[in-house]
Amino acid sequence: MKYVDAEQVKKRMNGRIIKNTIFKSSFLIATLFGLVVLTILIYRVFADGISWINWDFISGKLSTDANRAGIMGAILGTFWVMAVVAPVTMIIGIGTAIYLELYAKKGRLQAFIQTNIANLAGVPSIVYGILGLTIFVRAMDFGNIVLAGGFTLSLLVLPIVIVAAQEAIRSVPSHLSEASYGMGATKWQTIKNIILPAALPGILTGAILALSRAIGETAPLTVIGIPALLIPFPGGIWDKFTALPMQIYYWTLDSSLVEEYANLAAATIVVLLLLLFLLNSAAIIIRNKFQHRF
Amino acid sequence: MALNSKLAKENNVQVREMIEQKQKSRSFLTIFEKIIPILLFLFATLSIITTIGIIYTLLIETIHFFSAVPIWDFFSGTNLKPLSQNPEFGVLPLLNGTIISSLIAMLVAGPIGLMAAIYLSEYASDKVRRILKPLLEVLAGIPTIVYGFFAFTFVTPVIRSIWPDVAATNILSPGIVMGVMIIPMIASLSEDAMNAVPNSIREGALAMGATKLESTFKIVIPAALSGIISSFVLGISRAIGETMIVTIASGSSKNFTFDITQSMQTMTAYIVEVAGGEAPAGSTIYYSLYAVAMTLFVFTLIMNLLARYISRKFREEY
Amino acid sequence: MSLSVAKEKTNFKMDTSVVRPTAMHENRKIVFDTKDLNLWYGSTHALKDINLSVYEKEVTAIIGPSGCGKSTYLKTLNRMVELVPSVHTSGIITYNGREILSKNFKVEELRTSVGMVFQKPNPFPKSIYDNIAYGPRIHGIRNKKILDEIVEKSLRGAFIWDEVKDRLKENAYGLSGGQQQRLCIARTLAIEPDVILMDEPTSALDPKSTHKIEDLIQELKQDYSIIIVTHNMQQAARISDRTAFFLNGEVVEYDKTDTIFTNPSDRRTEDYISGRFG
Incomplete structure (x- = not known):
């Protein structure tokens, strides 16, 4: 007597296969769901905003009159914030990564710093806003200027740069640094001449992604206190400023009062998304062009 | 050939001598080599200083707050009226708003993210996965303010046209949109966990005639459970x-309610409202900002530590 | 190889009169003198009581089965072994009479005069020119004309000049494996070391490239002292003047290459070179 009844197995087989097919389709639909929403989102934003984008809108000053409002102030603000975040995060991020990967002795301190960085990456962005408000805006008395916002956003995205730089440094094969040490090069000479150039594409990719995260952030800026009012264009890091996401925020909030503000918000989103698209394309190009050749 | 090599060594350039001379005059290099690691260490300590800074600022002002408002009133109070004549500072309405919005988000992101992970890890061909994954990552790269705009100007009106009881600012719409935002995160992390399950285990099930679905639910998911959770x-x-997203689309009602059609305020949205309202430093309402932020910080920290603990502790050994 | 050997068993410890060949070789200067060297990776005892003298302008081959410590010993001579964090040593190695394992001896200085060629060709992801100029540059030579001269001289010295002279600005990764290894040798020559350590330099190469490198080694030994680790016994027999046989972290036998291959005094050496293990 057989324990497995071949007939029974056969009968149930069809059902099992059909079930598999049904589930497979539902898994596919779930995967596509996010993409469908993404498509609707982008379509809506463009549909609402694209017709409002013209040179006057890009180059104009802020105004309560929807038809005359422009976002040059916000663009400049975002630009100046980038000018702070990019160097600060690159220098400190790469420095930290070099220390952790190449100098720190594997031990408690190194593990502690590493865990700490992982935890910082999970702290909500608004908490960084409160840190920035307390330390930069009030304690150091910067006020709500570009530098305060830039420092706050730098701290927020620093873990991203550190982790990316660590990975890039780790991916440089040890036989390259050995060759350098073998010629009598010192540690720093080896790092500067061999390891960092080889790790640079990976580091840059991470830094650009961090930068694009920083310029899309809104929550910390709301806490620092970015004026919704008409302020002069920021001319440097010591000026008060507004930024693209803040402009989107204010116009969206007030769109229940003035309907056209929703269009202004959408148009500003288009500009912000284009900027992010450019940054991410740059990151991809760098990654592909300088792919590791060793 | 011999001549060639001789020439090599006896050329007029005396490299060794030059190197030795340079070395004598380069003692600053040694000092430099010692300074560099110290400098880099200082950079590395910035992350620790940031953590200390966060905890310190939150703690100090939170202590101020609790000297004005009893800690028990804060954690058990269902009334939050910071601006009234007799202000009350119960955090429960905010906790309620936070938990409900997160629940709605997870009801969307959990199943859809997991299903997407299953599709990408178990069903999709390499080619399909290479197209779908980066597209899904785009969702994660959209700034949250854009999602906020989307929730407020599109999702809410759509929901209201189907369900007229829903208010113009409500917790449902931002909850759903937040869920969409979180899908790629869950999909990608769960997929990593499922990819880590070795193929041999999968093949063992498939070779006995199991369908993909059966091997997924009976073998792969149990094995990857810690990563998924x-x-x-x-x-x-x-x-x-x-x-x-919640600040824009859910409004600022501080009602303690479970009605998802209505406006609720989350802890984060409260912080934005109070900080943006230019509360005078030193007032109780100003300190309440820190007490709420501290609560938020502790909540997320616990969640992050928990996630790390689960994925480490229950990692399957293959 | 004829292996009719006197079956006289030596002690487990090798006869030190064999290691101290000053008597038999008074006209050669000792470059590296190793006395009672022990080395541990953490708690693993990787080198045990090594005593060995390396002579100037000779090719010294180190043979032995994998894991016998031959590469470790080689990397101790320019202290590259210290890149492994858990390493510690005891004993003395003198280089031209100076004690190199002491903390006072700057590794950079040591490695400037003791060059190294690695198992796998490891050119930098830079141009051929910059690969050669790397060493002189880090040691402070910046003059373009002098660098040009050094580059040509080094490439000529490694017999690769004719193959690359028209593409000095091209990336070194465009070269074949054998060319890359000769480039790495040229890179080492650029800082004019006294000693060149070679860690299985031909193990990643095809027979033709191997042959070229071996010829090159024969040429180089006129000006440089060369210590080569190899798993290829024929190679050791072909190119070296002296051979040390390592086993389980010990020097079993060290003698003139002819003697080692025709008349080894230790049974284990005989077993190894006749292919009975390893």
Whole structure:
């Protein structure tokens, strides 16, 4: 007597296969769901905003009159914030990564710093806003200027740069640094001449992604206190400023009062998304062009 | 050939001598080599200083707050009226708003993210996966303010046209949109966990005639469970900390209610409201900002530690 | 190889009169003198009581089965072994009479005069020119004309000049494996070391490239002292003047290459070179 009844197995087989097919389709639909929403989102934003984008809108000053409002102030603000975040995060991020990967002795301190960085990456962005408000805006008395916002956003995205730089440094094969040490090069000479150039594409990719995260952030800026009012264009890091996401925020909030503000918000989103698209394309190009050749 | 090599060594350039001379005059290099690691260490300590800074600022002002408002009143109070004549500072309405919005988000992101992970890890061909994954990552790269705009100007009106009881600002719409935002995170982390399950285990099931579905649910998911659960916990943490979507689309009603058609305020949205309202430093309402932020910080920290603990502790050994 | 050997068993410890060949070789100067060297990776005892003298302008081959410590010993001579964090040593190695394992001896200085060629060709992801100029540059030579001269001289010295002279600005990764290894040798020559350590330099190469490198080694030994680790016994027999046989972290036998291959005094050496293990 057989324990497995071949007939029974056969009968149930069809059902099992059909079930598999049904589930497979539902898994596919779930995967596509996010993409469908993404498509609707982008379509809506463009549909609402694209017709409002013209040179006057890009180059104009802020105004309560929807038809005359422009976002040059916000663009400049975002630009100046980038000018702070990019160097600060690159220098400190790469420095930290070099220390952790190449100098720190594997031990408690190194593990502690590493865990700490992982935890910082999970702290909500608004908490960084409160840190920035307390330390930069009030304690150091910067006020709500570009530098305060830039420092706050730098701290927020620093873990991203550190982790990316660590990975890039780790991916440089040890036989390259050995060759350098073998010629009598010192540690720093080896790092500067061999390891960092080889790790640079990976580091840059991470830094650009961090930068694009920083310029899309809104929550910390709301806490620092970015004026919704008409302020002069920021001319440097010591000026008060507004930024693209803040402009989107204010116009969206007030769109229940003035309907056209929703269009202004959408148009500003288009500009912000284009900027992010450019940054991410740059990151991809760098990654592909300088792919590791060793 | 011999001549060639002789020539090499006896050339007129005396490299060794030059090197030795340079070496004598380069003692600053040794000092430099000693300074560099110290400098880099200082950079590395910045991350620790940041953590200390966060905890210190939150703690100091929170202590101020609790000297004005009893800690028990804060954690058990269902009334939050910071601006009234007799201000009350119960955090429960905010906790309620935070938990409900996160729950709605996870109801969307959990199943859809996991299903997407299953599709990408178990069903999709390499080619399809290479196209779908980066597209899904784009969702994660959209700034949250854009999602906020989308929730407020599109999702809410759509929901209201189907369900007229829903208010113009409500917790349902931002909850759903937050869920969409979190999908890629759960999908990608769960997929990583499922990819880590070795193929041999999968093949063992498939070779006995199991369908993909059966091998997925009976073999792969149980084996990857710790990674999947940890991705859910990280998703919750992300939802708790999310600010702009709820601030824009859920309004600022501080009612203690479970009615998802109505406006509720989350902890994050409260912080934005109070900080943006230019509360005078030193007032109780100003300190309440820190007490709420501290609560938020502790919540997300616990979630993040929990996620790490789960994925480490229960990692399957293959 | 004829292996009719006197079956006289030596002690387990090798006869030190064999290691101290000053008597038999008074006209050669000792470059590296190793006395009672022990080395541990953490708690693993990787080198045990090594005593060995390396002579100037000779090719010294180190043979032995994998894991016998031959590469470790080689990397101790320029202290590259210290890149492994858990390493510690005891004993003395003198280089031209100076004690190199002491903390006072700067590794950079040591490695400037003791060059190294690695198992796998490891040119930098830079141009051929910059690969050669790397060493002089880090040691402070910046003059373009002098660098040009050094580059040409080094490439000529490694017999690769004719193959690359028209593409000095091209990336070194465009070269074949054998060319890359000769480039790495040229890179080492650029800082004019006294000693060149070679860690299985031909193990990643095809027979033709191997042959070229071996010829090159024969040429180089006129000006440089060369210590080569190899798993290829024929190679050791072909190119070296002296051979040390390592086993389980010990020097079993060290003698003139002819003697080692025709008349080894230790049974284990005989077993190894006749292919009975390893």
